[in-house]
Amino acid sequence: xxxxxxxxxxxxxxxxxxRVSRRIAATVRRGEQVVVVVxxxxxTTDRMIxxxxxxxxxxxxxxxxMLVANGETITAPLVAMCLEGMGVAAISLSxxxxxxxxxxxxxxxxxxxxxxxxxxxxxxEGKVPVVAGFQGVTERLEITTLGRGGSDTTAVALAAAxxxxxxxxxxxxxxxxxxxxxxxxxxxxxxxxxxxEMLELAAVGARVMHPRAVEIGELYGVPIHVRSSFxxxxxxxxxxxxxxxxxxxxxxxxxxxxxxxxxxxxxxDRPGVAAAIFEPLxxxxxSVDVIVQNIGRSGHTDLTFSxxxxxxxxxxxxxxxxxxxxxxxSVSSAGGIAKLxxxxxxMLGTPGIAGxxxxxxxxxxxxxEMISTSEIRITCLVARDQVEKGVRILHKxxxxxxx
Amino acid sequence: xxxxxxxxxxxxxxxxxxRVSRRIAATVRRGEQVVVVVxxxxxTTDRMIxxxxxxxxxxxxxxxxMLVANGETITAPLVAMCLEGMGVAAISLSxxxxxxxxxxxxxxxxxxxxxxxxxxxxxxEGKVPVVAGFQGVTERLEITTLGRGGSDTTAVALAAAxxxxxxxxxxxxxxxxxxxxxxxxxxxxxxxxxxxEMLELAAVGARVMHPRAVEIGELYGVPIHVRSSFxxxxxxxxxxxxxxxxxxxxxxxxxxxxxxxxxxxxxxDRPGVAAAIFEPLxxxxxSVDVIVQNIGRSGHTDLTFSxxxxxxxxxxxxxxxxxxxxxxxSVSSAGGIAKLxxxxxxMLGTPGIAGxxxxxxxxxxxxxEMISTSEIRITCLVARDQVEKGVRILHKxxxxxxx
Numbered sequence: 001x002x003x004x005x006x007x008x009x010x011x012x013x014x015x016x017x018x019r020v021s022r023r024i025a026a027t028v029r030r031g032e033q034v035v036v037v038v039x040x041x042x043x044t045t046d047r048m049i050x051x052x053x054x055x056x057x058x059x060x061x062x063x064x065x066m067l068v069a070n071g072e073t074i075t076a077p078l079v080a081m082c083l084e085g086m087g088v089a090a091i092s093l094s095x096x097x098x099x100x101x102x103x104x105x106x107x108x109x110x111x112x113x114x115x116x117x118x119x120x121x122x123x124x125e126g127k128v129p130v131v132a133g134f135q136g137v138t139e140r141l142e143i144t145t146l147g148r149g150g151s152d153t154t155a156v157a158l159a160a161a162x163x164x165x166x167x168x169x170x171x172x173x174x175x176x177x178x179x180x181x182x183x184x185x186x187x188x189x190x191x192x193x194x195x196x197e198m199l200e201l202a203a204v205g206a207r208v209m210h211p212r213a214v215e216i217g218e219l220y221g222v223p224i225h226v227r228s229s230f231x232x233x234x235x236x237x238x239x240x241x242x243x244x245x246x247x248x249x250x251x252x253x254x255x256x257x258x259x260x261x262x263x264x265x266x267x268x269d270r271p272g273v274a275a276a277i278f279e280p281l282x283x284x285x286x287s288v289d290v291i292v293q294n295i296g297r298s299g300h301t302d303l304t305f306s307x308x309x310x311x312x313x314x315x316x317x318x319x320x321x322x323x324x325x326x327x328x329x330s331v332s333s334a335g336g337i338a339k340l341x342x343x344x345x346x347m348l349g350t351p352g353i354a355g356x357x358x359x360x361x362x363x364x365x366x367x368x369e370m371i372s373t374s375e376i377r378i379t380c381l382v383a384r385d386q387v388e389k390g391v392r393i394l395h396k397x398x399x400x401x402x403x
Numbered sequence: 404x405x406x407x408x409x410x411x412x413x414x415x416x417x418x419x420x421x422r423v424s425r426r427i428a429a430t431v432r433r434g435e436q437v438v439v440v441v442x443x444x445x446x447t448t449d450r451m452i453x454x455x456x457x458x459x460x461x462x463x464x465x466x467x468x469m470l471v472a473n474g475e476t477i478t479a480p481l482v483a484m485c486l487e488g489m490g491v492a493a494i495s496l497s498x499x500x501x502x503x504x505x506x507x508x509x510x511x512x513x514x515x516x517x518x519x520x521x522x523x524x525x526x527x528e529g530k531v532p533v534v535a536g537f538q539g540v541t542e543r544l545e546i547t548t549l550g551r552g553g554s555d556t557t558a559v560a561l562a563a564a565x566x567x568x569x570x571x572x573x574x575x576x577x578x579x580x581x582x583x584x585x586x587x588x589x590x591x592x593x594x595x596x597x598x599x600e601m602l603e604l605a606a607v608g609a610r611v612m613h614p615r616a617v618e619i620g621e622l623y624g625v626p627i628h629v630r631s632s633f634x635x636x637x638x639x640x641x642x643x644x645x646x647x648x649x650x651x652x653x654x655x656x657x658x659x660x661x662x663x664x665x666x667x668x669x670x671x672d673r674p675g676v677a678a679a680i681f682e683p684l685x686x687x688x689x690s691v692d693v694i695v696q697n698i699g700r701s702g703h704t705d706l707t708f709s710x711x712x713x714x715x716x717x718x719x720x721x722x723x724x725x726x727x728x729x730x731x732x733s734v735s736s737a738g739g740i741a742k743l744x745x746x747x748x749x750m751l752g753t754p755g756i757a758g759x760x761x762x763x764x765x766x767x768x769x770x771x772e773m774i775s776t777s778e779i780r781i782t783c784l785v786a787r788d789q790v791e792k793g794v795r796i797l798h799k800x801x802x803x804x805x806x
Contacts, residue, residue, distance in 0.1 A: 085459035
């Protein structure tokens with residue numbers, strides 16, 4: 001059994017819905033059991049949000065969910081009826097009908113449970129279930145949406161619940177690349193990538209897969225095949241362990257340009273201060289990324305951290321309010337920054353990777369403002385206008401063009 | 404408690420949604436409990452059907468219902484969030500959430516039961532429930548739509564279930580008129596009309612209210628106020644009994660131009676023949692209207708009946724197939740006909756009304772092809788190019804311009 005997920009671009013027009021349906025029909029005719037998950041057509045969701053804001057600049061999240069969920073419940077019956085017209089029995093299912101039960105946090109609900117009764121019934125009847133992605137219902141049958149990466153999450157969660165052999169994510173790119181092909185001309189498509197590598201890449205700027213879906217795939221061991229909906233070529237398999245010959249020290253490079261930094265000078269160096277500063281940001285839904293704290297002198301320290309530049313204004317306001325309580329000398333901020341990251345399980349226990357990265361950037365005259373690392377990732381914050389140059393240099397340094 | 408229903412034109416744009424919301428807010432601020440029912444915005448439903456047909460010329464009814472039901476579940480949250488923005492607590496509800504349980508006949512489901520639990524809960528919490536009209540769910544939670552007049556039906560059925568004081572149907576006309584104001588310049592808006600009169604007018608061409616909603620109103624004694632969403636003027640109240648001074652012999656005149664006739668010559672004059680001809684039409688969903696059968700001679704008779712001209716081709720095919728079994732000389736058909744009807748409870752037991760109608764048409768040189776009557780209606784089939792002249796003449800003959 002295969003779960004196939006088609007994103008908004010893949011179903012953006014009637015012609016594309018016909019093409020997607022032909023692909024589903026071909027899979028069915030090969031004898032596979034297929035469950036389909038679809039996103040809203042093209043820019044439907046954006047248009048609905050714009051319409052919402054034209055009647056209420058701050059629409060309540062519950063009502064916004066009721067509204068935007070229609071995007072997917074429009075696509076699903078269109079695909080189902082297109083399949084029927086091609087002689088392939090199909091049935092569309094809303095999130096509710098597909099048994100997708102979620103938490104009640106509107107606009108960012110979490111899938112709690114999937115009761116795939118109706119999906120299994122459809123499969124028994126020889127029908128292709130076409131499920132509206134991105135949405136679910138609470139216990140009270142309130143409509144929820146899953147937030148960014150929602151349809152991917154629906155697809156992988158369904159694959160897990162149905163114990164499907166794999167989950168295919170059809171998208172408008174060919175797979176996962178060693179770097180953004182728009183930045184690095186000879187970036188190479190990866191045949192395999194590990195869940196943890198994909199998670200790190202997604203976290204630091206690779207837009208193809210949202211981390212949520214990858215996490216579920218890892219947790220339930222669902223192989224995820226990221227591939228193009230425009231041709232039949234294979235894409236990238238996201239799996240637990242890549243074949244020996246596929247391993248490399250550095251697997252991929254990612255950049256993220258929507259970055260700004262905030263520096264709090266002269267903070268009291270005592271327990272609870274960091275919490276007092278970061279808690280209000282968390283409550284406001286602002287993700288804080290790289291955090292650097294200098295070694296304190298005479299009971300005070302400096303704290304620098306990065307946030308999305310689109311969150312900068314709100315973040316500065318909250319930080320200024322917070323330091324009134326805990327005390328600090330001043331708050332400064334700056335935009336125009338970018339994150340430049342290398343990711344790869346191969347770098348675990350391989351000394352010298354970080355050194356090569358810093359040396360290559362230094363030789364190219366790129367100044368590193370902050371550094372953050374995980375076990376399989378090294379991230380440098382650099383000036384935004386230098387990040388693409390940095391990506392190209394690192395791609396060459398680690399010879400990622402070679403397979 | 405008032406149920407207010409806003410049709411597609413009334414909510415066709417963001418600006419109109421704001422206007423509708425201001426009206427709802429004003430009603431709430433007068434201290435009324437309001438339940439709102441909305442249709443799909445403007446031509447949304449037509450556009451969805453066109454999209455469906457571009458992927459499958461004959462979309463399965465179940466999938467088409469899944470698709471078009473989104474029209475109303477788009478409008479409902481938009482109105483709810485607009486009200487919230489105006490400081491009026493509101494909550495949108497899909498047909499499912501509003502407890503609208505229907506039969507399983509897709510595209511023409513019947514409301515079987517309404518469980519208004521969530522609507523009552525919203526009202527208790529001081530919120531305006533904004534219900535998606537035109538839709539419901541079966542016991543299996545399959546999405547259904549109610550067919551023509553569906554949102555009106557939802558509104559009146561909700562008013563009945565909630566024992567509301569009245570149901571206001573907001574539309575793009577000012578109310579029910581003695582005749583189509585586009586045809587008769589001095590047509591008069593009726594302040595009151597009886598359910599049975601409205602049913603007859605709707606059945607013979609008055610488009611403002613669909614008979615289904617009026618029937619439910621009559622059955623449960625829900626006063627229906629048909630009024631304009633563009634201004635505050637009162638419209639027409641549809642009630643069980645009109646005030647004494649409002650009674651008139653003839654209440655209104657309606658025309659219907661999509662009419663054709665089929666004549667079956669030389670049919671055997673024995674039991675079962677009419678059934679053999681009309682049963683297949685009924686099964687195909689073709690309504691047969693006026694039926695005239697001549698007195699038989701030598702065991703044979705001629706049968707003439709009217710159908711919608713848009714059904715003519717299909718109807719002729721079915722009739723030709725049917726007469727192969729029962730025997731008949733020939734089948735002929737003609738389009739270009741119209742129905743011209745006068746309606747009014749006042750004509751019950753008032754001799755001479757029919758005579759005045761026929762005389763007035765004859766004096767104007769309008770030939771009557773067929774006649775059909777109910778207790779409160781007389782319908783003449785006339786040439787289509789003469790029907791508007793006929794409406795004007797009858798309006799004058801029965802002095803309908805005078806209140």
